[in-house]
Amino acid sequence: MRNATLYGTNDLIDRFMSALRELGPRDSLNEIALAKVKQEDSADATVRWRVAGESFSLALDVKVSPIGPLPSSMKRARASDGEVPVVLSPFISRAAQTQLESQGLSYWDPTGNLLLQSQSPFMWIKQEGSAKDPNPDAKATALQSLKGRSASEVMVRLLSDGRAATVRDLARESGVALGTASRVISLLRNEDFLEPTGGGPIVVTDPVRLARRWAEDYSFEKTFKAKRYFSILGSSVALERIRDSNANYAITGLAAQALWYEEDARIAPLPTSDLWLYTDDVARIEKVADLVPDNANGSIMVAQTEFLGPGRENYRPVGKTRTAWPWRVVGDLLSLSGRYVAAGSDFAEELASRPTGPYA
Numbered sequence: 001m002r003n004a005t006l007y008g009t010n011d012l013i014d015r016f017m018s019a020l021r022e023l024g025p026r027d028s029l030n031e032i033a034l035a036k037v038k039q040e041d042s043a044d045a046t047v048r049w050r051v052a053g054e055s056f057s058l059a060l061d062v063k064v065s066p067i068g069p070l071p072s073s074m075k076r077a078r079a080s081d082g083e084v085p086v087v088l089s090p091f092i093s094r095a096a097q098t099q100l101e102s103q104g105l106s107y108w109d110p111t112g113n114l115l116l117q118s119q120s121p122f123m124w125i126k127q128e129g130s131a132k133d134p135n136p137d138a139k140a141t142a143l144q145s146l147k148g149r150s151a152s153e154v155m156v157r158l159l160s161d162g163r164a165a166t167v168r169d170l171a172r173e174s175g176v177a178l179g180t181a182s183r184v185i186s187l188l189r190n191e192d193f194l195e196p197t198g199g200g201p202i203v204v205t206d207p208v209r210l211a212r213r214w215a216e217d218y219s220f221e222k223t224f225k226a227k228r229y230f231s232i233l234g235s236s237v238a239l240e241r242i243r244d245s246n247a248n249y250a251i252t253g254l255a256a257q258a259l260w261y262e263e264d265a266r267i268a269p270l271p272t273s274d275l276w277l278y279t280d281d282v283a284r285i286e287k288v289a290d291l292v293p294d295n296a297n298g299s300i301m302v303a304q305t306e307f308l309g310p311g312r313e314n315y316r317p318v319g320k321t322r323t324a325w326p327w328r329v330v331g332d333l334l335s336l337s338g339r340y341v342a343a344g345s346d347f348a349e350e351l352a353s354r355p356t357g358p359y360a
Contacts, residue, residue, distance in 0.1 A: 007064060007090045007110070007189075007190060008064060008189055008190040008191050008192040009044055009062045009064060009192050010189065010192040010193075010194060010195065010196045010205070011189035011190055011192070011194075011196075012062050012064070012088045012089070012090070012110070013034070013044070013045050013047075013060060013062065013088065013196040014189070014194075014195075014196035014197060014198060014199070015110050016047070016060065016086075016088055016108050017032050017034065017047060017196060017197075017198030017199070018198050018199040019108060019114070020032050020047070020049055020051075020198075021198060021199070023051065023116075023125060024051040024052050025052055028051065028052045028053070029050055029051065029052075029053070030050070030051045031049070031050040031051075032047060032048070032049050032050075032198055033047070033048045034046075034047055034048075034196060034198075035047075035048065042059075042080075043059035043060050043061055043083070043085070044060050044061060044062040045060045045062075045196070046058065046059055046060070046083065047060060054121045054123070055121075056084055056116075056118060056121070056123060057082060057083045057084065058083065058084050058086050058106075058116075059080065059083040059084065059085050059086065060086050060088055061085060061086065061087050061088070062088045062089075063087065063088065063089040064089075064090065065089070065090070066089060066090050066091035066092070066093070066133050066136075067087070067089045067091070067092045067093060067096040068093045068095065068096060069093065069095040069096060069099070070095075070096050070099045070100070084106055084116065084117075084118045084123070085104075085105050085106065086105070086106040086107060086108060086116070087100055087105055087106070087107045087108075088107070088108055088109070089107070089109050090109060090110060090133075090135065091109050091110075091111060091113075091130070091133040091134070091135070092107050092108075092109045092113050093133075094131055097113060097115065100115070101115055101117070104117070106118075109129060110129075111129035111130035111134060112127055112128065112129025112130065113127070113128060113129040113130070114126065114127040114129070115127075144187070145187075145217045146184065146187065146213070146214050146216075146217040146218060147217040147218055147219075147223060148223065149223060149224065149305065149306075149307075150176045150177065150180045151180065151184050151218075152214075152218055152223060152328070152331065153174045153175060153176050153307055153312070153313050154170065154171075154174050154176055154180065154181050154184045154185075155184070155210075155214045155218070155327075155331065156174070156313055156325050156327050156328045156331070157170060157173055157174035157313070158170060158174075158188075158202070158204060158210075159204065159207050159210060159211060159214075159327035159330075159351075160325055160326070160327050161173075162203070162204050162207060163201050163202055163203045163204065164201060164202040165201050165202075166201070166202070167181050167182050167185050167202065168181075170185070170202065174312075174313065175307065175311050175312035175313065185202060188210070191213070192205075193205060193206070193209070193210045193213065206352075207327075207348070207351070207352045208345075208348045208349060208352050211327065211330050211331060211334060211344075211348050212334060212345075212348075214331055214334075215331055215334035215335040215344070218331055218335055219335040219336075220252060220253070220276060220301070220303060220331075220332035220335060221301060221303075221335075224278070224303035224304065224305055225303070225304070226276070226301040226302060226303035227282070227293065227295075227298075227301065227302055227303075228293070228294055228295050228296075228297075228298030228299075228300070228301055229286070229289075229291035229292060229293055229294055229298045229300040229301070229302060230291070230292050230293075230294035230297070230298045230299070230300065231289055231290050231291050231292065231300055232290065232292075233289065233290055235255075235272075235273070235274070235275040235299060235300060238275065238289035238290070238291070238300060239251065239255075239275055239289075239321070241288050241289050241290075242277070242285060242288055242289050243320060243321055243322075245284075245288045247279060247281060247284050247285055247288055248279060248280050248281065248308045248309075249277050249278065249279045249285065249308070249315075249322055250277060250278045250279075250308060250314075250315035250316075250322045250323055250324045251275065251276065251277045251278075251321065251322065251323050251324065252276045252277065252278065252323065252324040252328060252329050252332045253274060253275075253276035253301075253329065253332055253333060253340075254268070254270055254271075254272045254273075254274060254333070254340070254343060255272045255274070255275055255276065256276075256318075256323040256324055256329045257329055257333070257343060257347050258272050259318040259319070259321055259323055260318060260323070260326060260329070260347075262318075262319075263318050263319065269343060269346060270339055270342075270343050273299060274299045274300070274301070275299065275300045275301070276300075276301045276302075276303075276332065277300075277301070277302055277303070278302075278303050278304075278305045278307075278308060278315075278324060279302060279303070279304065279305070279308070280304070280305060280306060280308050280309070282302055282304050285302055286302070313325060313328070326347070326351055327348075327351060329344075329347065330344050330347050330348045330351065331344075332344075333347065334348070
C-alpha cells in the first residue's frame with residue numbers, strides 16, 4: 001500500500017507558511033504573520049508577508065481536495081482590496097494552474113507547484129512541482145481514527161500540555177512509538193485541530209473540541225476491555241483496600257473528578273456510585289478488593305493498562321489516592337452518555353479555562 005497524505009485547512013495553511021520561509025533572498029528579512037478570517041465568503045486566512053523590503057497581504061482560499069480543470073461553479077473566496085488571492089490545495093493540475101494564472105490568481109500545493117503574482121507591489125514567483133497527483137487515494141488510506149491505547153496516551157499528553165515542541169518530543173514525553181505519535185498528529189492536522197505555526201510547535205486550537213473528537217473513537221471500557229465487578233465490601237471500602245495495598249492503580253470517572261474538585265475545595269456536581277480504575281495487575285486488584293465478576297450490574301470496572309510506570313503517562317496523586325490524569329478522566333467520561341457526558345463536558349471546560357490551576 002502506498003503512503004498517502006490527507007490535508008486539512010489548517011495543515012495546508014501551515015505548510016504554505018513554511019514554504020514562504022524558504023522563498024526570497026537568504027540574507028534579507030522574511031517575516032510571516034497569520035490572521036484568521038472567519039467571515040462567510042471571505043478568505044480562510046490572511047498571511048502578511050514581509051520579504052526583500054516589500055510587504056504583501058495574501059488572502060488564502062483553501063481547497064482540501066485536489067483541483068483538476070476548474071469548474072465554472074467552483075465557489076471562490078473573496079479577497080479584499082490590496083490583498084493577493086492565493087488558492088491552496090493538496091494538488092493543483094497543470095490545467096488548473098493555467099486557469100488560475102489567467103484569472104490573476106496565485107496558487108500553491110505541497111508538491112511544489114507555486115505562483116505568487118502581484119502588480120502593486122510587484123511580485124512574480126513561479127515554481128513547478130509534480131504534474132501528477134501523488135496521493136490519488138489519500139482519503140481511503142489515511143488514518144481516520146483516534147482509537148487505541150497508545151493513541152490515548154498521545155491525546156492525554158497533548159491535551160494536558162496544550163502543545164508540544166515536536167512530534168519526537170511528544171512521543172518521548174507520552175512514552176509511545178514515534179510512528180504512533182506522528183500518525184495521530186497527522187490526523188489532527190488533517191481535521192484542523194492544530195494551529196498553523198509554519199513548521200513551529202504543535203499547538204491545540206480548542207482542547208474541549210479536541211477532547212470531544214477523541215471521545216468519538218475512544219472508550220475506557222472498550223479500548224481497555226475493562227471488566228465489571230461487584231464487591232460485598234462496597235466501592236468505598238474496596239478503594240480503601242486498594243489504596244492501602246502496594247497495587248499499582250489509578251482511578252478515573254466520576255470518582256476521580258470528585259477527588260479533583262475536593263482538592264480544589266469544591267463539591268462534585270454529581271454523586272459517585274461507580275468505581276473505575278486502571279491497573280497493571282488485574283488479578284492483584286481482584287484479590288485485594290474481594291471483587292466478583294458481574295458483567296450485568298457490576299459497579300466496579302477494572303482496566304488492564306501498561307501506562308502506569310516511569311516514562312509513561314503514569315498517574316496523578318490527589319491526597320492519598322492515585323488518579324488518572326484529568327484529561328484522561330475527561331475522555332473516559334465523554335466516551336459514555338447521559339450524566340457522564342455532562343460531567344465530562346463540565347470538567348473539560350474547567351480544565352481549558354484553568355490550564356495552570358490545580359488541575360494542571
